[in-house]
Amino acid sequence: MKIAIVVHGRFHAFDLACELHRLGHNVHLYTNYPKWIATRFGLPESNIHSLWIHGFISRILWLLYNLGVAPNPESWLNQWFARWAYSHVKCQSWDIVHCWSGVAEEVFSPDVITKTHLMVRGSAHIREQARILQEEVARTGVNLLTPTDWIIAREEREYETADHIVVLSRFAYQTFLARGVPIQKLHMLPLGVRIRKFLADPEVTAARTRRILNGERLRVLYVGNVSLQKGMWDLARIAAELSKGNFEFIVVGAIASEMRDILPRLRSHARVLGKRRQRELPGIYDGSDLFIFPTLQDGFAGVLTQAAASGLPILATTNCGAPDFINDGANGWILPIRNPEAFMERLLWCDSHRKELAEMTTRIASEFQPRDWVDVARQFESICMAATSNAAPETAHVG
Numbered sequence: 001m002k003i004a005i006v007v008h009g010r011f012h013a014f015d016l017a018c019e020l021h022r023l024g025h026n027v028h029l030y031t032n033y034p035k036w037i038a039t040r041f042g043l044p045e046s047n048i049h050s051l052w053i054h055g056f057i058s059r060i061l062w063l064l065y066n067l068g069v070a071p072n073p074e075s076w077l078n079q080w081f082a083r084w085a086y087s088h089v090k091c092q093s094w095d096i097v098h099c100w101s102g103v104a105e106e107v108f109s110p111d112v113i114t115k116t117h118l119m120v121r122g123s124a125h126i127r128e129q130a131r132i133l134q135e136e137v138a139r140t141g142v143n144l145l146t147p148t149d150w151i152i153a154r155e156e157r158e159y160e161t162a163d164h165i166v167v168l169s170r171f172a173y174q175t176f177l178a179r180g181v182p183i184q185k186l187h188m189l190p191l192g193v194r195i196r197k198f199l200a201d202p203e204v205t206a207a208r209t210r211r212i213l214n215g216e217r218l219r220v221l222y223v224g225n226v227s228l229q230k231g232m233w234d235l236a237r238i239a240a241e242l243s244k245g246n247f248e249f250i251v252v253g254a255i256a257s258e259m260r261d262i263l264p265r266l267r268s269h270a271r272v273l274g275k276r277r278q279r280e281l282p283g284i285y286d287g288s289d290l291f292i293f294p295t296l297q298d299g300f301a302g303v304l305t306q307a308a309a310s311g312l313p314i315l316a317t318t319n320c321g322a323p324d325f326i327n328d329g330a331n332g333w334i335l336p337i338r339n340p341e342a343f344m345e346r347l348l349w350c351d352s353h354r355k356e357l358a359e360m361t362t363r364i365a366s367e368f369q370p371r372d373w374v375d376v377a378r379q380f381e382s383i384c385m386a387a388t389s390n391a392a393p394e395t396a397h398v399g
Helices: 013-022 035-039 052-066 074-089 126-140 149-161 170-178 202-213 232-242 263-267 278-286 303-309 340-352 354-367 373-389
Strands: 002-007 026-031 048-050 094-100 114-120 164-167 186-188 218-223 247-252 271-274 290-293 314-317 332-335
Touching: 002 013, 002 074, 013 026, 013 035, 013 373, 026 074, 035 048, 052 074, 074 094, 074 149, 094 373, 114 149, 114 373, 126 149, 126 232, 164 170, 164 373, 170 186, 186 373, 202 354, 218 278, 218 303, 218 340, 232 247, 232 263, 232 340, 247 278, 263 271, 278 303, 290 303, 290 340, 303 314, 314 340, 332 340, 340 354
Parallel strands: 002 026, 002 094, 026 048, 094 114, 114 164, 164 186, 218 247, 218 290, 247 271, 290 314, 314 332
Antiparallel strands: none
8 A cells, every 4th residue: 555644743653654664565754753763763764754844843832832932833833734744745646644633634635636534643532632631720720731722623624524533542432432423434543562672571570570579669650741631640649648658659751841830749759750762761661560650641652552561560540542451450450530549549459469469560471462563553454444445443452
């Protein structure tokens, strides 16, 4: 198939594009990342089309917005990138044009010659996302960034225009159904991980098991954006309560501007390491005992599969991709959002049931590995074939 992938960033697009290329498809990537970054994933430079100046200016404008000295740049940035991508993809014919929501409206123009316009939404339905975040503003009193009326209207037009919509978890899938999107338009594509990169060595698993059985402080790791959307209000409370006892909390990720007043409280009870390069993450996972992810909403969250590949028991909420591959009590636990008490209860159980936790850790390494990107690419192939033939949507279970 000849496939155009259009993404204003990186997300999971680079992994998917490169694996599709390895499977023999003619994949062209349109992005605002520099070409040299995409080539590191294995895609030929000739198949990468970069508006890198857009990515550079985006970072500056969002920084100025977060500092309160510039207006929200979203509408201008999204339309600029989308018009650039449209001007390129319209010059060729395609089997699939696969575009990220928010920049799909222009790309899905009728004069783009393609069999199927396939849009991906990396989060819940945007109205559901807005609802959850507005509730968090009311709960915390913190003025965080929520979807604007402009982007809500734009994305809903894209949902209507797209031939098919790809979502990344059952949670996201259900939010689209609840908002009236026809089931015939929806496909679910849970993400994967480069297993060899994150797979824990037997020595790492053995050292983790020894720490657990020796009664050492349990190292509880969070990786992801450090923001209220990711549940940091609750994590700050969990760490404040449990760091006094037999727990050590490690927080890794880019820190959102909304965390200014919350960060000192979090840092008082957790090691906040800030953003780390991807190549540093396997070592951080290896040195941890549990993975915590109290997110309020995510389409999937790739860090979950990284943690799973690393052999860590996972405590995560219902509102992400975790329920799609976590067997409750076997390789982790699924807990409600905005319920720090439930997380604390489960963590205390881990501390008081060291033998069971050690057995779980050993079992995860041998029995509960997530799928690799080649599996994701093959399911994407099936989605494309179903979409172009109007067959039943692909929503295969991932266990």
